[in-house]
Amino acid sequence: MIFIITQDYILLINFIVKDVMKKIIVTIDAINYNEQALKYAIQIAKQSGGMILGVFLHDISYVYADLPGIFDLVPVEYSTIIKRQQEDHDKLNANMHLFNEACKKENVRHKIHAHDGVNVTDFLIKESMFADMLIVDEQISFAIQRADSISTFLTDILEDAHCPVLVVPEKYSPIEQVFLCYDGSPSGTKAIKMYSYIFSEWSAKNTTLISFNAEASAHISNSENIKDLLHQHFSNLTIDVEHEKRQEDSMLSYFKLREENALIVMGAYGRSPFSRLFRKSAANNILKNLKAPIFITHE
Numbered sequence: 001m002i003f004i005i006t007q008d009y010i011l012l013i014n015f016i017v018k019d020v021m022k023k024i025i026v027t028i029d030a031i032n033y034n035e036q037a038l039k040y041a042i043q044i045a046k047q048s049g050g051m052i053l054g055v056f057l058h059d060i061s062y063v064y065a066d067l068p069g070i071f072d073l074v075p076v077e078y079s080t081i082i083k084r085q086q087e088d089h090d091k092l093n094a095n096m097h098l099f100n101e102a103c104k105k106e107n108v109r110h111k112i113h114a115h116d117g118v119n120v121t122d123f124l125i126k127e128s129m130f131a132d133m134l135i136v137d138e139q140i141s142f143a144i145q146r147a148d149s150i151s152t153f154l155t156d157i158l159e160d161a162h163c164p165v166l167v168v169p170e171k172y173s174p175i176e177q178v179f180l181c182y183d184g185s186p187s188g189t190k191a192i193k194m195y196s197y198i199f200s201e202w203s204a205k206n207t208t209l210i211s212f213n214a215e216a217s218a219h220i221s222n223s224e225n226i227k228d229l230l231h232q233h234f235s236n237l238t239i240d241v242e243h244e245k246r247q248e249d250s251m252l253s254y255f256k257l258r259e260e261n262a263l264i265v266m267g268a269y270g271r272s273p274f275s276r277l278f279r280k281s282a283a284n285n286i287l288k289n290l291k292a293p294i295f296i297t298h299e
Contacts, residue, residue: 022050022132022198027124027157029140030058030114031088033095035102037137039172040293042106044133047201051109054099055127057120058092059142092116121156129162133198138167138287150287158296164194168293175293176261178207180230181251184221189229191267191297196233207234211241212250252285259292266296 026041028034041052096112103110115123120142128134134157141151158165178199180192196203209230211220220226220241230237242250255264264286287294 022048023053023130024050025053025055025124025127025131025134025163027134027136027140028054028056028095028099029137029142030056030092030095030116033091033098034137034139034170035098036170036172037135037168038099038102040166040168040175041135042103042108043174044199045108046106048199050132051111052103053127053131054096054110054112055124056092056096056099056112056114057124057142058088058114058116059118059120060116061118121153121160124157125160125162128157131163133164133166134161135166135168137170139170150284154287159298161298164191164198164295164297166293166295167287169291171291173261173291175202175263176206177258178202178205178263178265179255179258180207180209180265181267182209182211182220182226184211184226185267187267187298189226189267191265191295193229194297195265195295200233203233204235206236206238208238208240210254211239212254213241252289255286255290255292259290262292264290264292264294266294267298 022045024041024045026037028037038052038054044050045052092114096114099112100110113127124134136154136157138150138154141153154167158167178195180195182188182192192209209220209226213219220239227239242254255262266286
């Protein structure tokens, strides 16, 4: 059977995609509430007419690890545990109230799923199967971490989530400029396509396709093909090619000058063969050193 795709059909599909409402997960530490990730979710949901699912995570395996007797059978005063549980329960209810009020104020559809237990990472990854995008705060962690590295929790989410992940900084800033990182790879192209589908309402935003070349050349891989794709999705597009022997250094310095009110789109973050180790390292470096939200996909 042969299907003939006409221009009218393409216009219809574009209209349908733009009119689809999105389901956005925002990840929230149930006890240490941080509203910055929610602010980004609200901005996106308001423009797309989407729904926000607040996933409140309370990892009791970490919270109660400092209480004697939990893991080593030493006698313990259980009234202390009961008191701690009640305090955490009160904080969770208060934080869920803050979430509900913030969404209601902006007239955004929303609901809550709360997980109180262990395996918070597995719970969130399962939730991501049924979402268009997951938003997570770059600072979120359920264990002690080094100040110069991203948390194990965030690393696991970036590697295993079943939808694109938007990692947001500790301070909210409205998004006005978008940078699409392109290296000619299938994963980089996939990230750009996923961004264009999820953020279809942002097609007119200032958008830059940025390619980092080690050679002194303005050529980008599959130039005609990628341009054809981009011009179907973005009406205000600029193409920029930067030259630097160490691409990771070039990326960081480039975005440092442009991080204000910016969104960065990257691909290929995952458990990987050696060919992806550089991309993972570059993503970690950017996550720790830039104050801009980063949209990441993996294969």
